[in-house]
Amino acid sequence: MVKFQNPDFDEEFDRIIEEVKTKILPTDEEELKGTEVKQELEKRVKNILKEYPGLKYRFLGSFPRNTWIKGNLEIDLFILFPEETEEDELERIGLEIGRRILDEREERFASHPYVHGKVMGVEVDVVPCYELESAEKIKSAVDRTPFHHDWVKERIKGKEDDVRLLKAFLKASGIYGAEYKVRGFSGYLCELLILYYGSFKNLVKRACRWRRGLVIDVAGEKEYFSDNVEALFVVDPVDSKRNVAANLSIDSMAKFVEKCRDFYLKPDKDFFFKKELEICFNLKEELKRRGTQILAVIFERPNIVEDNLYTQLERAKSKLFEFLKANDFMPLNAGYFVSEDKCVLLFETQMREISRVKKVIGPPFEEWVHVNKFKERKRPYRAFIENGRYYAFDWRKFTTPQQAIKHYIEQSPKSLGKNISQVISSYELLENYDILNLKLPGFEEFLVDFLKLKG
């Protein structure tokens, strides 16, 4: 692997990185704003907690740890309940406090419901959780957050900017965030990687040679490989059974490795900033020259949380993809797009039409009972022998991918996911050039990516 060495990397890295920092580090103004909001929140929460003896509050997350990137200031205020509190009590009081503290508020859901809102124009989450002795006894995932904070807080000091570089690098590649839509790197995972590798620069160099199955034991300061790990396993220092990278998909991992290699060989500040895709493609011409069939299934966006929606879309996508494959339409690609009120499942097949006749495999000639059954089945054509085995021609159910998709959606909507199945009955099926008339914001960019057009 001598081939991929860049002896000038360190030097080139240092040369560009200062300019990058000026663009991703929060301004003094932003920091000041954060401090002001924190003080205001503290005032409000102290006042309210007087009514709830036994409850405590803590500021957690990237703001108190100084690892947020410019323009992404968000403050997490955790309300800690004693261990013996009933769960519905915690939820009720947690929401109540949140509602009283925040302006422009809305309820959201992680492990518990919580309240998201704004204070003095800054985004704030008020999250209830249990105050526990050890992270191994947590009742839900948010209960771990205080332990994460305590583990990272002191250790990360002096490395905050490395975390910020990593976050910006990931954001630019579309793999920052552990939510299902992204299946990328969480903020906490970023911090642990910087702690383990010491710096962003070193992480880049090491990640060039990452392989699936890698296990990083941050607290134990060692790494090794395991066959039971699909992508990456980062052992949580506060709970050794937990994989901090559990939501990282193999493709997000691979994409990170790709970006690290490209950056290592040719360091450039562009790696930290999302490129605006300029659409200068004649998409109609492109669809014409591809000669494929493109099908879009469009339906109302169900009113459910994103993670749930994306899980169901992923499921629906693979179900229909496999059905197209099983019916010989040779699908090339499948994807989904979500707008404010619509969902689009998109499929591209290499076949626009296939013969009505197909070939069915039967048993070897020796198996008299099976041969008999096979020959007796009602078919428009006679069975025949080829290389000692019976075969027969028969008719296909579908000769176009449209027919297959329609059939599947109408016959097996349930298998497409609970909420999708409730809305998909009134779907619309667009084919080929007609999809270009779909005027949903962002859809064209999605299509350019879907078609793998060169930027």
Added chain:
Amino acid sequence: MVKFQNPDFDEEFDRIIEEVKTKILPTDEEELKGTEVKQELEKRVKNILKEYPGLKYRFLGSFPRNTWIKGNLEIDLFILFPEETEEDELERIGLEIGRRILDEREERFASHPYVHGKVMGVEVDVVPCYELESAEKIKSAVDRTPFHHDWVKERIKGKEDDVRLLKAFLKASGIYGAEYKVRGFSGYLCELLILYYGSFKNLVKRACRWRRGLVIDVAGEKEYFSDNVEALFVVDPVDSKRNVAANLSIDSMAKFVEKCRDFYLKPDKDFFFKKELEICFNLKEELKRRGTQILAVIFERPNIVEDNLYTQLERAKSKLFEFLKANDFMPLNAGYFVSEDKCVLLFETQMREISRVKKVIGPPFEEWVHVNKFKERKRPYRAFIENGRYYAFDWRKFTTPQQAIKHYIEQSPKSLGKNISQVISSYELLENYDILNLKLPGFEEFLVDFLKLKG
């Protein structure tokens, strides 16, 4: 396997078989004719052999063994040369004698050249061979024939009609004959099977359960299975290394088994007589409803012996079939048809047209060197990661099976067989309905079979 028992088989068999015999056993007239021709041949050959001291003659084959079926009288006269004769001497003199004995003669070729002709209207072969001590020392396959005759002649007595029933049964199914075109059962193989199983009736019952890999040791009176045998191995009683069924294809074996099962479950005299295929199909309508693409490659028939021609056609057929498959046209079927002066290779694909875009598989993301090579290849589309592996879209060379076939014939004619490659340059390619205008005698029947239409 209790399911397939016919306790009445013996009785039903006996009931129909007498009528079958009246139709397949030679008439007294035909036998008389044979005897007359034999006497005439004997007169002629004795006269000629006076000039060739040391040469002998023998009548071999189905006529002296009484195992020919009605209408198939053919007399084989072998000229036996001393072992020390030079091969070209044997050939020269053999042909000379044949020419002098026969009327309406033509030269043919088996292991040596020989002369085929007629005497008093009956077909006669005059075949030169060596007179040897043992069949294990033969110089060419025909030298074995006298040994076969000697082994069978006395043993087959009393079972001649069983051999005839078997031959008629095989002929009706199109699997009588060891030539490449048929790849079925030779006359000698029929005799050995009857000797081993004792009777045609018993052979039918036993063959219902034949399996590939069966070895029948006729002289050793035992059978067993071998993994090294593709279809059937019948040990030659005069040369234990030789498989008498060497030319029997697995499909002819399977077809025989199928016919035996059908006949066993429902004995009927129709099994002994070839059904005339009545074409009452609307072939144009059939092609339309299939929705397939049918392609016929037509070229001059090369002037070579049948076995050689059919071997090359088989080769050309599979080469083109595999090429269509490799290019994703999903071929259903392939075949060939030979008329007096034309050869037709026929292909049927499930795809009439495929997208220009295809998906190319690349390396797993870990393999940096390969990934780099893969990404650097010039393509109209960018590479992408799926399930931890690189892929890319690229353009196909062919979007129709016609293009693929043309390309292959024009670029790699040599691989289609020596003689075919010499004539195929001036080929004609017909597609779909146009093949129905091919007015070659027998082609329509071939097509009905090719399409697996129900009779």
